[in-house]
Amino acid sequence: MSEQRYEPQEIEPRWQALWAEERTWEVANLDEEESAGEPLANVRGGAEHPAAYVLEMLPYPSGEPHIGHLKCYALGDAIAHFQRRLGQRVLHPMGYDSFGLPAENHAIRTGVHPRVSIAESIASFQRQFRSWGISIDWSRELSTSEPSYYRWTQWIFLELFRAGLAYRREAAVKWCPNDQTVLANEQVDAEGHCERCGALVEVRQLEQWFLRITDYAERLLGDLDGIDWPEHVKTMQRNWIGRSEGAEVTFRCEDFDPAHPVDYPVFTTRPDTLFGATFFVMAPEHPDVLRLAAGTEHEQAARDYVNRALNETNEERGNAERTKTGVPLGRTVTNPVNGERIPMYVADYVLMEYGTGAIMAVPGHDERDYDFARTFGLPIKRVIAAPEGQDGDLPYAGDGTLVNSHAEFDGLGNREALAAIVAWLDREGKGHASVNYRLRDWLVSRQRYWGCPIPIVYCERCGMVPVPEEDLPVELPDIDDYQPKGRSPLAAAEEWVRTTCPSCDGPARRETDTMDTFVDSSWYFLRYCDARNSEAAWDPAALREWMPVDQYIGGVEHAILHLLYARFFCKALADLGHLDFQEPFQALFTQGMVTKDGSKMSKSKGNVVSPASIVERVGADTARCYILFVGPPDQDADWSDEGVEGVHRFLGRLWRLAAETAERAGGPSPELDSPDFAEGDELVLVRKAHWAIDKVSGDLRRFAFNTAIAAVMELLNECSRLRESVSIESMRFALGTAASLLFPFAPHTSADIYDRLTGERVWEQPWPEAEESMLESDEYELVCQVNGKVRDRVQAGADATPEQLKELCRAAPNVIAHLDGKELVKEIVVPGKLVNLVVR
């Protein structure tokens, strides 16, 4: 018998070539399949089989894939394979998020067109995905920077524009004075520096494009309840949306111009403390601040303060620890509930973006207002008394009884009073119940080259005009100079910019900003369903077949942005009649990071593990199994080369024992049935195989890949232990089962083993089912406890009655020793497990 070596370098390319040749993982849409006549290999009976959509977040193709990609796709592939073998038609596509800053920055440095560098990266990603053996339907591959894709990104933008969901507005944006460009939020570090050049970022007022995601705040919040996502991701989204219930209350300013009083609404979550308002504060950005201060003794001070505040970074302003600053405006407003005139201030602790940009200050019951009042010597009034026995020191933010307010409300519990005061305000026309959100509209314009052009032209006569659908895509022109100079590099492409108005044929200019890349990735999962459609973004029938995504997989770093934007797109598109579902991702799995020596892999730390080198050394199956075996996939995992070796040894042992068994059996034979009349060691091994089927199936359903692989290891250990004492048939069954179970994790090795043993294709086999009778045995080890401590173990029959079990336990030698001279108080029997004797 020849000694055989496990050689993944030979095995893996062989199976990859077969899968590529036969296009094994392609699935057709049902309508295409009917007309095409020739069903693809893995379309089993078409419509009879339920559709499943398994999707990993699409990669940003920069350089080469890293270990995090390997983990993500190994994980998704395991799920996709499992679902296929459960009889589902599985859509498992791949694409590239290929617009974006890294490619553009590379172009600025090297002069290489982003299209060229992106194409190289994509080629590298494709090569590696194939070398990892990921079961991808390549017929649906897409790249967001291709005109055939972004044509539809533009179409969606125009749909949103027509619905009023895309609009232009002046806003404060991040501006880098060195690079002369607006920056994406994600390009500004925590200290407010430009990620690229390190300059301190400024805030500028510029007209920008926004998407009206705030219209969807309530639905984005509410619909979280109906989707199967990790709780922490839902929590993050809830916090980000930041819903607050309260009231809008109007304060009137009459001393600015008594003939024309001005009303200033404020938002408060505590209208019950309205009687405690002793001053009023406006944000420095509030448009009326300077007008109010004009002509008062505070005019200059207010002007200086506003200027200083506007030039401060968010980081400085956002620091709640520092002493409160502000300047009086020399004006007063009237508190609507008691007619008191209270002074107005401007202070930077009030934010223009939240609520109305002005607040009523209640220093007795709000910590920030309290700090401000202490600094400026303003009155602090208690209007809520803490319950008996509780520390009610001011500022007191807890519940209690209203005091010092008004005869009508004093003595009420504050929650009750809140409702009563809001009702009163409503009746008097001075306020109403209101809900506020932290969520802001999504700024989508970028003064950047490598992005999707915004399909709008500006005409002197007609104003802002959408590009007609038949003229899409507005293609991104080639340019020579990628350097941003305070406006989009596209603005220099004069020939491209100059155009004619679609509406009046007069001279017009194109929008030169491009879209945030998060727009591109907010709908790509829809395009996969009908990726080659040149007539429309998708055929609604294709979406009905596949959407929503049954299992989405990716990193937590997208917990808010991408996942929130994609949800918003679906809701908006559904409202416009393009979709008939509200949520894109029915279930979400967030994978943990892969670290090295406990820290994040990075080039500067020199601790980067390259998937390509691992695959070259030990094979893709080892790499994939290791990364799933090392720990629960939602947790961070530390890369260990020794651990990789361990998994490699396991695959080698499995493969060698299988190859040897196949040889001993005289080559492959198709039947792989569970041997019927096994006994002794035979039975032990066959039972172990059925146990493994049961264990791996359950573990796969709950994404416990680490314990699933461990179960196959246990099965192999049992095979090794019993190799001399069991029949070739039992061994074939056990090893074939091991390969079958391991296929979702180590597809090449498993396919090879299964082929050697049976001559059949493991991916075409249905997922094995454990025989119920094989999961029970007629004897088991009964644990005998005395006072909850294990004292002995004895063999017990599966059908023994509780009485018999007690009897067995009492007779166990070491139990007898512990019962000596004690009084038996109680006997607990857990059939199949243990007996616990309680003694005194």
Place this chain on the structure above:
RNA sequence: GCGGCGGUGGCGGAACGGUAGACGCGGGGCCCUCAAAAGGCCCUGUCCGCAAGGGCGUGUGGGUUCGAAUCCCACCCGCCGCACCA
């Protein structure tokens, strides 16, 4: 500060309220070999003991229970997210 997650051998990690430490790594011993690599077999929480066996053990302190890593209360530590959001 608010919210979320976590704390188990030398290490990664297992464990429907029912045998704590599966599986793997690392370590030790042995076999094969002229030797090594590769491979195979055995041991491996800790302390006492020749052994049989026993004590102690899941961040800390309490509680519920016949029985707690698991449930409850209080606390300590670590990680992540948000943070002057009225």
